[in-house]
Amino acid sequence: MYQYLYEHDFPDWFVTHARSHYDFNWQEILVDLRNTRFFYPGYCDHMSNITGKFLDEQQAAELSDFLIERLAALATTLSQGQGLVNSLQLDGYQVDTQRLCLVPLEGPVSAQAEEDALDTLLRISGIRNSGTVRKHISDANSLFVQGKHHPSLNESRNILQALIDDISIETDRQGAHSLKLPGGTANRIRYLSDVGFLTTDEKAAFESAWGALSGGSHPGVSERDEARIGLILALEFGQLLLLKFVNWSKNHYKKFATQ
DSSP, X not given: OHHHHHHTTOOHHHHHHHHHTTTTOHHHHHHHHHTXXXXXXXXXXXXXXXXXXXXXXXXXXXXXXXXHHHHHHHHTTSTTOHHHHHHHHHTTEEEETTTTEEEEOSSSOOHHHHHHHHHHHHHHHTOTTHHHHHHHHHHHHHHHHTTOHHHHHHHHHHHHHHHHHHHHHHHHHTTOOOSOOOSSHHHHHHHHHHTTSSOHHHHHHHHHHHHHHHSOOOTTSOHHHHHHHHXXXXXXXXXXXXXXXXXXXXXXXXXXXXX
C-alpha cells in the first residue's frame, strides 16, 4: 500500500502519516479526514500540521475532500472495486482513473438525493405500505451495487407499482368515486386518470415510464445504464405521485387545492 500510494502521486506527508499514525487503518483515516483531525495530530494551531504549511479550517476541509475523492477513485482500481464503482454511479459520479477524480454524470441528478427526497415524502404522505416501498428502494440499490442490473431494474419497477397500488387502493377505500378499482398496474394508472388524480398528460407520462421499466433491453444502452436510469426514473415519478397524493388526501380524494 505504501508504494501504491506513492505511485499514484499521493503527497509524502500523507503516505507517511497514514502509515506511522494509523497503520493504514482506512476507516479511521477517512473519519479523521472528514473532520480534518488527520492534519492536526496533537497540534493546537494551524501553523503546526503535517503538511508543513499553513492550513486554516477552510483549506483543511477542501484538502480533505480532495484526498477522500482521490482515495475513492483509487479504491475502484483494486480487485474488489467494482461495487464501489456502482455505488458512486448511484451517487451521480463516474470515475476518472487516470486523473484519480470523480466526474459528475450528466445533469444534476443523484439517485441518493432523489431517494432521500422520496423517503421524506413517504413519511409526510402516510402511505400505508411505505415499508414495502422502502424495501424495494433498498433492494434496487443493493442489487445495482452488486452488478445485478436486471434484478435492480425489476425492483425499480416495483417502487412505482407499489405507489400506484397504494394510492389507488386508498382512493377507492374512501368511497369518493363510483368507479370500481381494477387490478393490474396499467389499469390502475387509467383508474387514477378516470377519477381525476392524474391529468391526461400525466397518464401518458406514467404509462411511458411504466413501459420503459417493464420493457426489454434498449439497443445501444448498457444494462448498467438502464438500471441506473430506471432507478432515478422510479424515484422521480414516485415523488410526483406522493406530492399529488398529499394534496389529494387533504381534499377528500376528489380534487386538488390550488398551489
